[in-house]
Amino acid sequence: MVLNLLFVGDVVGRPGRRALQRLLPRLIDRHQVDLVVANGENAAAGFGLTRDTMNELLDAGVDVLTTGNHVWDKREICGQIDDFPRVLRPLNYPDGTPGRGSGVFQTSAGYKVGVLNLEGRIFMSALDCPFRAADAAIAELRRETPVILVDIHAEATSEKVAMGHYLDGRVSLVVGTHTHVPTADAMILPGGTAYQTDAGMTGSRDSVIGVRKELVIEKFLTQMPVRFDVAKKDPWLCGVVCRVEMATGRAVAIEQVMERVD
Amino acid sequence: MVLNLLFVGDVVGRPGRRALQRLLPRLIDRHQVDLVVANGENAAAGFGLTRDTMNELLDAGVDVLTTGNHVWDKREICGQIDDFPRVLRPLNYPDGTPGRGSGVFQTSAGYKVGVLNLEGRIFMSALDCPFRAADAAIAELRRETPVILVDIHAEATSEKVAMGHYLDGRVSLVVGTHTHVPTADAMILPGGTAYQTDAGMTGSRDSVIGVRKELVIEKFLTQMPVRFDVAKKDPWLCGVVCRVEMATGRAVAIEQVMERVD
Amino acid sequence: MVLNLLFVGDVVGRPGRRALQRLLPRLIDRHQVDLVVANGENAAAGFGLTRDTMNELLDAGVDVLTTGNHVWDKREICGQIDDFPRVLRPLNYPDGTPGRGSGVFQTSAGYKVGVLNLEGRIFMSALDCPFRAADAAIAELRRETPVILVDIHAEATSEKVAMGHYLDGRVSLVVGTHTHVPTADAMILPGGTAYQTDAGMTGSRDSVIGVRKELVIEKFLTQMPVRFDVAKKDPWLCGVVCRVEMATGRAVAIEQVMERVD
Amino acid sequence: MVLNLLFVGDVVGRPGRRALQRLLPRLIDRHQVDLVVANGENAAAGFGLTRDTMNELLDAGVDVLTTGNHVWDKREICGQIDDFPRVLRPLNYPDGTPGRGSGVFQTSAGYKVGVLNLEGRIFMSALDCPFRAADAAIAELRRETPVILVDIHAEATSEKVAMGHYLDGRVSLVVGTHTHVPTADAMILPGGTAYQTDAGMTGSRDSVIGVRKELVIEKFLTQMPVRFDVAKKDPWLCGVVCRVEMATGRAVAIEQVMERVD
Ligand SMILES: [Fe+2]
Ligand SMILES: [Fe+2]
Ligand SMILES: [Fe+2]
């Protein structure tokens, strides 16, 4: 008996939300998806989330939203995230941070899936150690279910790949987010954990990681402040589908998803 | 009339060099490759290059070696690189740096191909602007040939994708290196330039970006000094093949190469 | 015959501007100052400058304003800086950046003083090399006067100290800014250049580098977004006075200035 | 009844050790010092410590050695530090790190002094939160003595100043290290804690933070690998003397020490 988990990479702005709304039903159907997890840190105009964008994504069929370094970009979320039990922020933020970093969720058929959201530290913020934070959280999640999905939101490939190997055999899927470019390294590690360094993003592909390309080029050329607007053309959904043996939590297959809005 | 260019991602240590030696002949044959460019910054035990490793790679069929931030790790190379006209270092190093950042090379049939090596600045060293450096170099290369391959060695996806769009229509291929993980975004940009964010590496895949995984995990857990040894198991060659229209320099196809040593 | 140059460290917000207005007349008088240069990158509410704050500082007796990484925080300044010939931005910004990085200014007695503004790259933005940029600018300034003041706006002490030694004998004063903490190393280097690693700031000393201390502590503890407000209590003016031999540009004395508003 | 604590900033290489040996006796005498704490992270040729350099400093009259990011540069120290109860490494290193981050030491008259070593995270390694780590350690130290000295080894002034205010009223002295340039802000904070952002270094002042100036300038100009040798000329000892009320742990005076070897 297997569960099919769909993970969707960083949803960027309205074009990303629209792509998800359009493409999710057919993906769920095609892959007989039992649970959908999406990273939503860029859902609101490219920076952070709002009550409305969270609701929009959850209404569109996302079961759990993970996030990352942009989670607090819209500051009102700090006071709202505790009202959204299906929205996670990285676990390894300081004690006392609003929200939570992991949870156990149920598929429509009632099966339990643990979801854990981590953030890397290389070239990123000064957070607690994501490796040690993961140890504790996974031990706890495994009391309820061996089926566990981990979103490691990080810049450096070394930190993400190391996390994959570190958690190999203890979780079902380790998938990276944050760089907005999908990697071509989906694999099942020796211990039975499915892995992909980055899921890629859901949004305009004719862009620089979701932002209008002219603006980012201007930024690099001038080093002046530039307002980053979300790009609209050629929206795609990127992610992975992972088939997991329910009894053991071992991954039996991982498949990359890169789907264009027609 | 088209030229087939093969670019091979960062060759890591002896396992990477062996993989290249084993796999290159059949790739050249299969894709009727006219010119082979490989990034060699990690060729010597994972850090830098030596006279011997450069010769080994050139003897194995590599026509041009590009490099990156690790180029000077073996310090003797500083005094030797000028003896190797087929080895480039990133162009945007300070004036007076040994070696050169671009060159025009010939295929065995005598066709000219320009090769340009750039390094990014986000999360990396304080170098000259790679975008502006590219403008000048490409103008010069184009006086000799419209067929130009660019290796943008950089950490941040934003900088690499921006470089692709910035050079779109002016060069044949922009391919990234440095993260050692191949990306799944090979495409031809609107202006006719082939693009992939990272070629991936050539070396052990059962590793953390080429290094023995236990060592990298230990480093992340302890923050203590750890000696990084090159991993050996499961060597792969990663890269891209790009077909370029000789008369115009426009890319007509780009194909990802990920080949395992049997 | 000597000139007395007063350099005032980063003026932070209204408390900094008020401190400068209050203290500048007596400092000019006490030290018989011939020219006042102040770093104004934090003049407008702690972040950037506006037309009004620039005018306020210039009206208060500042002859030349230098800046740093915060120069564009108030974006309207980008279009205004060229109207303010007495306001400099770091020289080593990319070609085409609004404003200019150096200039020759006159004391009320008609003597010429060159002022050069540089920005470091360690832990800061990706800019052109400040060392090489300085070479060219100083050669040009010295055609008009040997009396030259350099504001090196940088984070790392190594980069600032290295700049002092690099320019020793070619300019009259190298003084650092940006860390907002005055250093205790005022000295005259062997070649005759006066030097101090950081001038310190002009603003509330009962603060964390000018910002309300509770807010900065909250930021460090929570890693959440915190709005930084300028602190008001216990305003000081920090800077240096440098006596320069007009004929040669050699410094004959440097004295640290740390003056409290009574 | 007061205790006089002398803190000596980063001792750099042999010139630093010699300066300390020469100057310490007269400083102890002049200030009637009860306990000497010195930062030794650069004691061995500028990078790390060895068994011999630790013994040399302790024999010279240092009671406690603190360290920082360079602590493990000489790798053998990892296996030796536990043999040196008077050598601390920053407390906020991961659980399981060799050595310890705080301790209670006795003056020759038998009075107890707590010493705590912390490391910042801004522009530095990915460590545990130094603010939270300090809370726990100080609570424990205060069970034995209210006289507590804190060495906050950090790059950013904001992090050091924030630490000073955060610990104000709970410890006797917060003094920064790492930048190797003494700051001119010795003060007693409102809650009774003495504070100085950086103690400065003990070593050659005719240098770039202890390293031969030509080498550092070459590094900045070329971005090539440069071997950093310790500078020898013009050695100084930099630090602070703090007078502390024994019964309460409150500082009654702080005085900067900058002493040149004759
Ligand atoms: Fe993102
Ligand atoms: Fe992110
Ligand atoms: Fe590499």
Ligand SMILES: [Fe+2]
């Ligand atoms: Fe690299």
Ligand SMILES: [Fe+2]
């Ligand atoms: Fe400032």
Ligand SMILES: [Fe+2]
């Ligand atoms: Fe600044």
Ligand SMILES: [Fe+2]
């Ligand atoms: Fe140090």
Ligand SMILES: [Fe+2]
């Ligand atoms: Fe240090």
